[in-house]
Amino acid sequence: MNTLSDRPGLGILFICLGVAAISVNDMLIKLLSGGYPLHEIVAARACMGLVITLALVKVEGGWHLLRTETPVLHMLRGLLVVLANMTFYAAFAVLSLAQVTALFFVAPLFITLLSIPFLGEKVGPMRLGAVVVGFLGALVMQQPWKDDLEVSRVVLLLPVIAAFFYAMLQVLTRRLGLTTRASALAVYLQATFLVVAFGFWLVAGDGRYADSVESEALRFLLRPWVMPSGRDALVLLALGTLSGFVGYALSAAYRLAAAATIAPFEYVGLPLAILWGWLIFGEWPGANVWVGCALIVGAGLFVFLRERKKDSPAPGRRRLWGRR
Template sequence: MQSLQAQSNPGVGIAFILVGVLAISVNDMLIKFLSGGYPLHQMVFARSTIGIVFSLMLVQLEGGWRILRADRPALHLLRCGMIVIANMTFFAALAVLPLAEATALFFVGPLFITLLSVPLLGEKVGPLRLGAVIVGFVGVIIMTRPWEGQAARDVPMVIYLLPILAAITYATNQVLTRMLGVTSKASALAVYIQVTFIFVSLGFWIVAGDGRYAEGITNESLVFLLRAWVWPEGRDVWLFLGLGFNSAVVGYALAQAYRSADAAVVAPFEYAGLPLAIFWGWLIWADLPDRVTLMGIALILGAGLFVFLREYQKKRRVLRGKRVHGRW
């Protein structure tokens, strides 16, 4: 019990999650900024190739090469597949949607985590948390406005579904991370994902790296996925290097945050990414959400924070019960 208490440091955890969220927002901003001239898989390859160097350094600090041995390879592979789908679909949406809208829709992820925890982790979800999930999904409906016809839309409805699909697969990844993190180090988990990204992006390059599949396509998300590889020029070289370094910062900061403090304490601070997304959208693209979109964002934000609050209160009651019954 003493070692667990020594490892629990909410202040450090919150500091690292804020650094990680800032790095994530910079990552999303850079990818959206570069999406008009480079394919997504090229950026993913550059980011993961540079980022894995830093992650392998952390592997050495956390125990050496032996910690890369996976006890449950099938689950690790499934986890990596989920995060690849989450990234690809979210970034494809970024090529078309304003940064704030894509980010807000992605933040329904914690609501899906709540739902998935029932069949996958055997957790119980009470009526209050279930109600919060419903409110969050109402926010999604308000933001996507399915009642509007195609003629009234600047963006096809299917594009709005991409960050939601990203949220579902990211939530699945998070649940699998809870299951696998008991026996695997954070640096090893990061290396698995980066290796997967490298192989997937190389596969895209082999199949579509010359851009032949992008010819004649008007959908900007598909063009972003299938555009030909182009060697970065001028300042873009530094932006690609920034993506790689930023990827390492994200992986390290998030791992340290969730190792330093309870997830129920740390996770709500991930929502700091939403005002950051609104800020980058306003600063670089002069995009500000309208009133209806802000209403949907507020519902998603409120529902997600409520879910985390209820989970935190639930854990505190369990801990108090253990103290009362002398189980400590």
């Protein structure tokens, strides 16, 4: 019997490819963050991504796949995507690529917690303890107890807030994956990005609010739109291509395997973020970031190993979401 949760190998492959594409996407957005507003970057990326995902819908079966009986849930999923992206990318204007990514990687821990009430998955005390250790790692990286922080505590929290919204998004994806193809889920995401980006353009596209804020994170959100140069236009085109692939890959991953199985493999993006930060921006993590990363990754791997042990074949055992 074909189920949504009986193909973990393919789900893991999709999540690894998707996270690798995300790391390149993040690096390119940080490159553009000094001269373009976030909503312009998002709009350009979503236009290209929408074309790609619509083509995938056609390949997977045709336009009828876009019909849905749960429009409210898809709207909620789109809102979560927007909130996760806005809070995550706003931090790029202030924090290093490695630090933002490392703090964001509490998302799999949030997913593990949220899978209990929303997916009915069993999470024992040892995995809950690992989740606590992971969040302690985030605190080590943030060091909120210091009086001489270089950035505000609110900015430090932005990637963690983004991680929570992202975790909600992926848990909801798991629910919607029962009846909706990955390509259709990706189309809904790109359409949401377009609607919100052009909404920002209507309200703040002329930069009328940019001079009234001091935070670089807010300036990144409120700068006026500008015509991209030739090189930057190619970067935006690359972002759109990556966005189309990422939306499909992540949606497919969480349709094909259990959330607690897939989530730890998102840590592939952490060493990639450190690599891009070092090669492109000359950034190297401090000791607190390395210690925090070790705690978060260690907690995530423990959760994964416990999940694999829990999912060992047993006579008469049924998986969650046993029917398509």
